[in-house]
Amino acid sequence: MEMIKGGVCAAKGFRANGVHCGIRHNRTKRDLALIVSDVPASAAAVYTQNLVKGAPLIVTKQNISDGKAQAIICNSGNANTCNANGIEIAQGMCDLIAQQLDIRACDVVVASTGVIGQPLDLSPIRSGIPALCAGLSADGGKYAAEGIMTTDTTVKELAVSFTLGGKTCHMGGIAKGSGMIHPNMATMLVFITTDAAISPNMLQKALSQDIQSTFNMLSIDGDTSTNDMVTVLANGMAGNPEITAEGKDFAAFMQALNTITVQLCRMIAGDGEGATKLLECIATGADTLEAAKISAKSVICSSLLKAAMFGADANWGRVLCAIGYSGADVDVSKIGVSFRSAKGTVTVCKDGSGILFSEELAKEILLEKEIEILISLGDGPYSATAWGCDLTYDYVKINGDYRT
Amino acid sequence: MEMIKGGVCAAKGFRANGVHCGIRHNRTKRDLALIVSDVPASAAAVYTQNLVKGAPLIVTKQNISDGKAQAIICNSGNANTCNANGIEIAQGMCDLIAQQLDIRACDVVVASTGVIGQPLDLSPIRSGIPALCAGLSADGGKYAAEGIMTTDTTVKELAVSFTLGGKTCHMGGIAKGSGMIHPNMATMLVFITTDAAISPNMLQKALSQDIQSTFNMLSIDGDTSTNDMVTVLANGMAGNPEITAEGKDFAAFMQALNTITVQLCRMIAGDGEGATKLLECIATGADTLEAAKISAKSVICSSLLKAAMFGADANWGRVLCAIGYSGADVDVSKIGVSFRSAKGTVTVCKDGSGILFSEELAKEILLEKEIEILISLGDGPYSATAWGCDLTYDYVKINGDYRT
Numbered sequence: 001m002e003m004i005k006g007g008v009c010a011a012k013g014f015r016a017n018g019v020h021c022g023i024r025h026n027r028t029k030r031d032l033a034l035i036v037s038d039v040p041a042s043a044a045a046v047y048t049q050n051l052v053k054g055a056p057l058i059v060t061k062q063n064i065s066d067g068k069a070q071a072i073i074c075n076s077g078n079a080n081t082c083n084a085n086g087i088e089i090a091q092g093m094c095d096l097i098a099q100q101l102d103i104r105a106c107d108v109v110v111a112s113t114g115v116i117g118q119p120l121d122l123s124p125i126r127s128g129i130p131a132l133c134a135g136l137s138a139d140g141g142k143y144a145a146e147g148i149m150t151t152d153t154t155v156k157e158l159a160v161s162f163t164l165g166g167k168t169c170h171m172g173g174i175a176k177g178s179g180m181i182h183p184n185m186a187t188m189l190v191f192i193t194t195d196a197a198i199s200p201n202m203l204q205k206a207l208s209q210d211i212q213s214t215f216n217m218l219s220i221d222g223d224t225s226t227n228d229m230v231t232v233l234a235n236g237m238a239g240n241p242e243i244t245a246e247g248k249d250f251a252a253f254m255q256a257l258n259t260i261t262v263q264l265c266r267m268i269a270g271d272g273e274g275a276t277k278l279l280e281c282i283a284t285g286a287d288t289l290e291a292a293k294i295s296a297k298s299v300i301c302s303s304l305l306k307a308a309m310f311g312a313d314a315n316w317g318r319v320l321c322a323i324g325y326s327g328a329d330v331d332v333s334k335i336g337v338s339f340r341s342a343k344g345t346v347t348v349c350k351d352g353s354g355i356l357f358s359e360e361l362a363k364e365i366l367l368e369k370e371i372e373i374l375i376s377l378g379d380g381p382y383s384a385t386a387w388g389c390d391l392t393y394d395y396v397k398i399n400g401d402y403r404t
Numbered sequence: 405m406e407m408i409k410g411g412v413c414a415a416k417g418f419r420a421n422g423v424h425c426g427i428r429h430n431r432t433k434r435d436l437a438l439i440v441s442d443v444p445a446s447a448a449a450v451y452t453q454n455l456v457k458g459a460p461l462i463v464t465k466q467n468i469s470d471g472k473a474q475a476i477i478c479n480s481g482n483a484n485t486c487n488a489n490g491i492e493i494a495q496g497m498c499d500l501i502a503q504q505l506d507i508r509a510c511d512v513v514v515a516s517t518g519v520i521g522q523p524l525d526l527s528p529i530r531s532g533i534p535a536l537c538a539g540l541s542a543d544g545g546k547y548a549a550e551g552i553m554t555t556d557t558t559v560k561e562l563a564v565s566f567t568l569g570g571k572t573c574h575m576g577g578i579a580k581g582s583g584m585i586h587p588n589m590a591t592m593l594v595f596i597t598t599d600a601a602i603s604p605n606m607l608q609k610a611l612s613q614d615i616q617s618t619f620n621m622l623s624i625d626g627d628t629s630t631n632d633m634v635t636v637l638a639n640g641m642a643g644n645p646e647i648t649a650e651g652k653d654f655a656a657f658m659q660a661l662n663t664i665t666v667q668l669c670r671m672i673a674g675d676g677e678g679a680t681k682l683l684e685c686i687a688t689g690a691d692t693l694e695a696a697k698i699s700a701k702s703v704i705c706s707s708l709l710k711a712a713m714f715g716a717d718a719n720w721g722r723v724l725c726a727i728g729y730s731g732a733d734v735d736v737s738k739i740g741v742s743f744r745s746a747k748g749t750v751t752v753c754k755d756g757s758g759i760l761f762s763e764e765l766a767k768e769i770l771l772e773k774e775i776e777i778l779i780s781l782g783d784g785p786y787s788a789t790a791w792g793c794d795l796t797y798d799y800v801k802i803n804g805d806y807r808t
Contacts, residue, residue, distance in 0.1 A: 174716055177452025222707055224725075224729035349521065397797070
């Protein structure tokens with residue numbers, strides 16, 4: 001497997017674009033994104049488990065119920081959620097794009113992200129679609145990536161090439177964070193494309209399995225969004241024998257998918273609202289996978305630990321506290337904690353109690369931009385990783401006045 | 405029932421004091437508190453459900469296993485948690501106070517609050533105890549209240565008088581917040597005293613029942629502390645017939661207790677770390693008590709909603725989002741949301757969708773210091789209240805560098 005350029009256009013037969021259509025006031029911010037496959041593709045998706053669901057998710061779920069899709073349209077600046085006419089508007093977006101591209105409206109995936117509970121006007125979208133479609137190109141992945149950004153400060157895209165049945169395949173993805181991020185059995189907005197041939201069933205299986213250890217282990221602020229969605233389109237244009245069952249090819253596909261999703265998790269966490277640091281909590285030695293996952297996720301969700309990391313303060317008591325209230329079945333007297341970064345590693349707790357350590361070294365390690373929090377839970381065989389970020393003044397600033 | 409002065413010394417036969425003994429560097433901050441009953445009292449307590457438990461909790465649990473206690477000693481500045489010799493130190497605190505007061509060490513409740521994982525030195529406590537005991541008085545409640553404060557900015561104490569079996573009884577309490585506050589089947593540090601006569605069993609029953617709708621419905625930052633504890637001492641000196649079963653007297657006792665605990669919840673929430681506002685979320689119309697409680701608590705725990713309240717932004721979509729991911733079984737299409745304060749009430753959402761409202765009025769309402777978030781979940785008979793605070797720059801500041 002190799003990292004390549006091109007994002008969601010790295011795979012054969014995919015074109016993309018992103019434009020400013022006027023949903024947002026800032027005319028320099030693209031607010032409408034489009035990804036199109038030359039041919040209908042296998043489609044799979046996972047959605048938020050929040051009971052309050054964005055209207056676009058309901059329309060998308062219906063549209064890909066046959067396992068097929070050909071285009072993804074997504075606006076930013078308005079979530080089209082908790083609006084009385086939300087379904088109608090989301091359906092309208094599909095109709096408009098289908099008409100312009102001459103494809104079936106039921107082959108369109110629709111997504112929205114932004115403020116909840118403000119009516120979404122179809123007019124700017126209607127007037128933006130001709131330019132959006134006219135500008136579709138195999139170089140447009142980054143414009144689509146920009147079009148779905150909300151409070152994100154960095155574009156999140158990547159792609160890999162890999163081999164299936166002797167054929168070179170490609171897979172790429174884009175994502176948006178960066179607040180209301182605490183996926184629960186689903187995730188924030190992520191769109192992944194591949195030219196690998198895989199049946200809709202196996203594609204859904206791959207995605208549903210992958211997110212358990214990737215997006216579901218990510219949290220920016222503990223708030224599970226109403227509009228979370230990950231969608232994968234696989235158009236088969238790489239020409240590999242279609243994957244229809246588990247086996248070597250499915251494993252290779254899973255590996256490529258996991259490479260994309262783990263990196264997108266890291267990108268989303270590192271660009272969390274107001275974040276100055278990417279936190280990666282690695283739990284090892286657990287007796288069960290569940291204990292490892294729950295412990296790691298609890299640590300990166302703790303507001304107190306997140307604030308301590310912002311201050312580069314090796315306040316490991318907050319790590320133990322977060323493990324203790326996580327609900328994970330662990331033996332506190334066996335817990336060890338270390339902090340690791342490019343500057344080195346410092347162990348601060350062994351067997352559930354503090355040990356002497358160099359505060360200077362700890363400070364130096366924690367001043368880095370990427371911090372690993374290593375928690376050792378005992379002698380068990382299970383481990384898990386969770387991703388998050390620090391809690392900063394800017395998180396409060398961004399969210400104290402996001403809507404107005 | 406009447407509100408009276410005196411805090412934990414309002415009840416007959418209780419004296420208290422608080423001194424600076426040197427655990428903290430700041431010589432103007434009292435860091436050691438003591439509450440003493442003239443006679444052994446019925447004692448009840450509830451503790452944190454965090455698996456990581458402070459050593460003082462383990463010693464206290466043992467000491468009051470016979471349902472009796474006579475004194476409460478508590479230091480601030482160090483939690484005595486995750487220390488290899490923690491139990492020995494907590495036991496040492498009991499021994500020292502018992503010796504000085506000539507009571508049994510096993511009748512002492514011991515508590516600690518502050519940084520986790522730093523060894524607690526007994527020397528300053530040993531040298532502070534003579535002055536602490538010498539200064540015990542019926543006017544010392546406020547000194548004890550000061551002695552247990554950590555990042556609290558206000559003293560939290562109150563008292564009531566009430567009648568049982570024709571006798572006037574008194575009950576008072578003190579509390580400390582103000583970070584790592586998300587009680588789970590227990591609570592932060594609260595000490596309550598009363599001169600009512602009640603058996604240890606009924607006292608425990610009253611306390612365990614009360615906290616379900618009070619301290620367990622309070623959250624500052626989602627972090628369940630390792631050292632949470634509420635203790636009630638009832639010394640019987642009011643002379644009422646001892647309460648040994650449910651009935652009219654037990655109900656009157658519960659009412660007095662609930663008055664104390666609800667007000668302490670409000671005080672703790674309003675003085676949450678960095679907080680500028682007290683948030684009170686009142687859920688009504690739920691089909692089950694659980695749905696009402698889970699919904700209300702989820703709303704006041706949302707970082708996004710807390711930040712919006714700091715910015716006086718009527719971003720009600722975050723309220724719906726938080727109800728949606730709470731796990732409560734609710735019908736989203738029936739949810740209504742209003743914001744209320746001394747400036748009036750504004751309804752912002754009906755039947756799960758936004759409605760037109762005056763942004764000016766909403767802003768005026770949300771600029772107040774005490775905000776009620778009213779969520780109507782349907783036509784059911786159940787309601788619940790949860791308390792919290794806004795998320796501010798100062799929360800990040802306080803916790804970015806608490807330890808060093």
